[in-house]
Amino acid sequence: MSNIEALKKELVDTVKAANDIAALEEVRVSALGKKGKVTDMMKTLGSLAPDERKQMGQALNLLKDEISAEIEARAALLRQKEMAARLQNETVDVTLSPRPFAQGTLHPITRTLEDLTAIFADMGFAVKEGPEIEDDFHNFTALNFPAGHPARQMHDTFYLPDVAGGEGDAAKRLLRTHTSTVQVHVMQNQKPPIRVVIPGRTYRSDYDQTHTPMFHQLEGLMIDKTTHMGHLKGCLIELCKRFFEVDTLATRFRPSFFPFTEPSAEMDIGCSRGKDELKIGEGGDWLEILGCGMVHPNVLKNCGIDAEEYQGFAFGMGVERMAMLKYGIPDLRTFFESDLRWLKHYGFGPQETV
Numbered sequence: 001m002s003n004i005e006a007l008k009k010e011l012v013d014t015v016k017a018a019n020d021i022a023a024l025e026e027v028r029v030s031a032l033g034k035k036g037k038v039t040d041m042m043k044t045l046g047s048l049a050p051d052e053r054k055q056m057g058q059a060l061n062l063l064k065d066e067i068s069a070e071i072e073a074r075a076a077l078l079r080q081k082e083m084a085a086r087l088q089n090e091t092v093d094v095t096l097s098p099r100p101f102a103q104g105t106l107h108p109i110t111r112t113l114e115d116l117t118a119i120f121a122d123m124g125f126a127v128k129e130g131p132e133i134e135d136d137f138h139n140f141t142a143l144n145f146p147a148g149h150p151a152r153q154m155h156d157t158f159y160l161p162d163v164a165g166g167e168g169d170a171a172k173r174l175l176r177t178h179t180s181t182v183q184v185h186v187m188q189n190q191k192p193p194i195r196v197v198i199p200g201r202t203y204r205s206d207y208d209q210t211h212t213p214m215f216h217q218l219e220g221l222m223i224d225k226t227t228h229m230g231h232l233k234g235c236l237i238e239l240c241k242r243f244f245e246v247d248t249l250a251t252r253f254r255p256s257f258f259p260f261t262e263p264s265a266e267m268d269i270g271c272s273r274g275k276d277e278l279k280i281g282e283g284g285d286w287l288e289i290l291g292c293g294m295v296h297p298n299v300l301k302n303c304g305i306d307a308e309e310y311q312g313f314a315f316g317m318g319v320e321r322m323a324m325l326k327y328g329i330p331d332l333r334t335f336f337e338s339d340l341r342w343l344k345h346y347g348f349g350p351q352e353t354v
């Protein structure tokens with residue numbers, strides 16, 4: 001028995017002396033492996049008398065378990081130490097090494113939105129924003145879309161699950177199909193005079209060269225006692241001249257229909273189309289750029305504004321369309337592909353260092 005005690009002490013000491021996982025594995029093999037010390041002693045059991053064999057067998061099994069447990073405990077400790085050492089040494093440098101780019105640039109859509117809102121800011125318009133998730137009231141009903149009106153279908157609306165416990169149209173939630181929703185929020189919360197522009201994302205289920213499921217609009221709303229169609233035309237003509245950087249610009253307001261404006265119009269600007277280029281300003285061709293009109297009295301009433309006392313105009317334009325025309329970009333989908341080569345091609349790549 002005493003040699004078992006001695007062996008145990010010896011093995012425990014060697015386990016404790018093992019300073020890494022590889023050394024510990026060697027200790028395990030030399031103790032419990034095929035030719036290990038404990039295994040060797042097991043082999044001698046056959047030559048013992050039955051009584052002694054039983055006693056010795058039990059003691060050796062116990063020793064085996066004890067040494068295994070010692071090794072496991074030591075291994076856990078060593079693994080922990082190894083991890084701590086690795087964490088110390090293998091730090092990742094998250095700071096950027098000197099990059100070939102000195103300065104990033106704004107995406108053409110951001111740039112266009114900023115340019116457009118800056119022009120309106122100069123004309124005294126404040127900037128307002130509103131939620132992208134809307135209810136049926138703000139997207140349609142308040143804007144004079146009667147229930148079941150075909151214009152609702154024309155919007156290819158993305159609907160969200162109905163509000164729990166709600167009923168009918170009031171429970172319908174959706175991704176706004178136009179920024180005209182924010183006209184409603186503004187009129188509900190602000191007394192005229194109102195003069196705002198509303199930039200933002202809008203959503204319709206559509207995808208081709210001139211449509212993406214998410215796109216941007218810039219809405220305008222002006223309400224006071226005497227605002228008329230002439231003011232609307234003046235603001236929009238001024239906007240286009242400044243945005244497209246042209247001194248002379250042919251414009252045309254064609255009668256159109258929107259449920260929320262009366263009369264309604266679409267604004268076209270003059271252009272000439274060459275083989276590979278489009279020149280904005282004058283020429284025999286026309287480009288449709290936005291929808292507009294005088295705010296329908298029903299909309300004023302729906303938003304709590306006295307339609308006998310107040311009147312005004314509204315307009316809405318597609319921001320991608322304005323950017324495509326200004327920068328000569330033929331496909332709307334490319335705005336959202338994050339392709340650096342594309343950005344560079346249209347002059348929106350990052351500025352490279354010298």
Ligand code: PHE
Binds near residue numbers: 219
């Ligand atoms: N909301 C309309 C659209 O998305 C545009 C518009 C806005 C027209 C305001 C008239 C007045 O097509």
